[in-house]
Amino acid sequence: MNTPHDEASAGAILTIDLGAIVANWRLLQGRAGRAACAAVLKADAYGLGAAQVGPALAAAGCRQFFVAHLDEAIALRPLLPHDASVSVLHGPMPGSEPAFVAHGVRPVLNSRAQLDGWRALAHRLDRELEAVVQVDTGMARLGLAPEELRGLAADPQAWAGVRIGLVMSHLACADEPAHPANAAQRRRFQLARRLLPAAPASLANSSGIFLGEDFHFDLVRPGAALYGIAPVTGAPSPLQPVLRLDARVIQVRHVEAGTAVGYGASWHSERPTRIATVAVGYADGWLRSGSNRGTAWFGDVPLPLVGRVSMDTITLDAGALAEGELQPGMAVTLIGGRAGLDAVAADADSIAYELLTGLGRRYTRRHVGACHGASPVAT
Missing domain, CATH: 2.40.37.10 (Lyase, Ornithine Decarboxylase; Chain A, domain 1)
Known part of the structure; x- marks a missing residue:
């Protein structure tokens, strides 16, 4: 939390236009068509203040939010409407699963180990727990690998106690629309979904929204574009500076x-x-x-x-x-x-x-x- 300063004595002033951020979200929602538009607020809303940006976007109608760390989610959750969801992209660290339930936030499960920990907690609580599931379609960074997916598909108890609220993946080259990795990742994503229980899907990040309807699925997840970063390399940006x-x-x-x-x-x-x-x-x-x-x-x-x-x-x-x-x-x-x-x-x-x-x-x-x-x- 920042300490208030007298602007007259400040060495520099950073002015953040929440109205421009909201306008960018609305533009992106329009580009997403029938898909819902989430907001990525990790790294303190890319350094611009999640405590201010989150409520402004919620007031505009945004209901799905993503952060990277559990602590970010715990700080953000009380500032949002009760019907909003906050998902933690890194998923639960071993032993942290109960904190997700206590604070009403969703983990993004990226590995078999994270799934096993979440499923074990559901068993101990004797209740179904919701999670987002991420699959790796070409970044080799986070998400269930193809061999893990095949193993889970062969196990009838793999998802016992876990309700999949969203299946997601992340595009590596979406800022280059002609890059062949985009179409390849989309094909892999469709194949991965067939190995999982039916659930809403999300593939497009900020730049992915501009790849067209085939990449939108049910939810798009802009981050950088909300804050005025150009979504497509070398192309004019339709976004407002913030x-x-x-x-x-x-x-x-x-x-x-x-x-x-x-x-x-x-x-x-x-x-x-x-x-x-x-x-x-x-x-x-x-x-x-x-x-x-x-x-x-x-x-x-x-x-x-x-x-x-x-x-x-x-x-x-x-x-x-x-x-x-x-x-x-x-x-x-x-x-x-x-x-x-x-x-x-x-x-x-x-x-x-x-x-x-x-x-x-x-x-x-x-x-x-x-x-x-x-x-x-x-x-």
């Missing part, structure tokens, strides 16, 4: 030509200029791989990032601005407006997922655009 990061200037100094800036003297000024030092660094999730790359913006003026990203600061070449135009305490925009999330990540030789989920906890966070006209909340 965040803005504005960082404050600590100091502006004049430097002569040939001046070294930052650790390792990795950048030297080619002309007299001004250097603005800004209160964001890799401790705030501003990737060190973006050293000497990328751009901040002061209105419509680009300010190149020069020198290495350090723990608490970055340095910008502010020579394009008039003397005195940029002052300590003023803000430059690092994400938002002309600084799109995907482009900023590319400047750091990364992906938007890594940048988004790594944004640090030192920012003052403002959630705006909440349902029912709620006021912006700074955290």
Whole structure:
């Protein structure tokens, strides 16, 4: 939980538009056709605040939510309507099964061992327990392997006490629509379903929604697309941006030509200029791989990032601005407006997922655009 800060003293402000997240969910629900649209809120809603994003999406009509860890589910479950479901993608760690029941959340069973543990608990409680079952169709990461499925299909007691609420798998290459792995995984998914008791099915992640109706099945599970990350590589994004990061200037100094800036003297000024030092660094999730790359913006003026990203600061070449135009305490925009999330990540030789989920906890966070006209909340 964040400690409230006075925005006037904040080094940087991260503004999160809940209305834009809801609009993206509605767009994705529209693309999903007859399939229901869930929401993936793992990693604290990709770093943007599951405690705020979850209720906003629930108010818009979302009823199925996914997180990665049990602790995430326990924190989220009380914030959602009683008819919503929360599923834990990693499934139960050995011995944690009773906590799932106690807190009313569903495990995603990924292995025979997880199934056996869940079934044993159902036997001890003498009641049927619901679970999601994941099958591996080509990622070799999580999910029941084909040989496990065949073994389970041959065992008439395999699912005794377990009610399968959903069968799911995960696409590896959905952001590349022409990749042959997409069709191959869909075929494997259909074959896997035949070896399991009848249940609703889910294959499409954010990018998978854009592969078309054949990939939608009964439920789609967007995560990144909710938060404005482009779903298809190289294609225009239909999604709204959802965040803005504005960082404050600590100091502006004049430097002569040939001046070294930052650790390792990795950048030297080619002309007299001004250097603005800004209160964001890799401790705030501003990737060190973006050293000497990328751009901040002061209105419509680009300010190149020069020198290495350090723990608490970055340095910008502010020579394009008039003397005195940029002052300590003023803000430059690092994400938002002309600084799109995907482009900023590319400047750091990364992906938007890594940048988004790594944004640090030192920012003052403002959630705006909440349902029912709620006021912006700074955290």
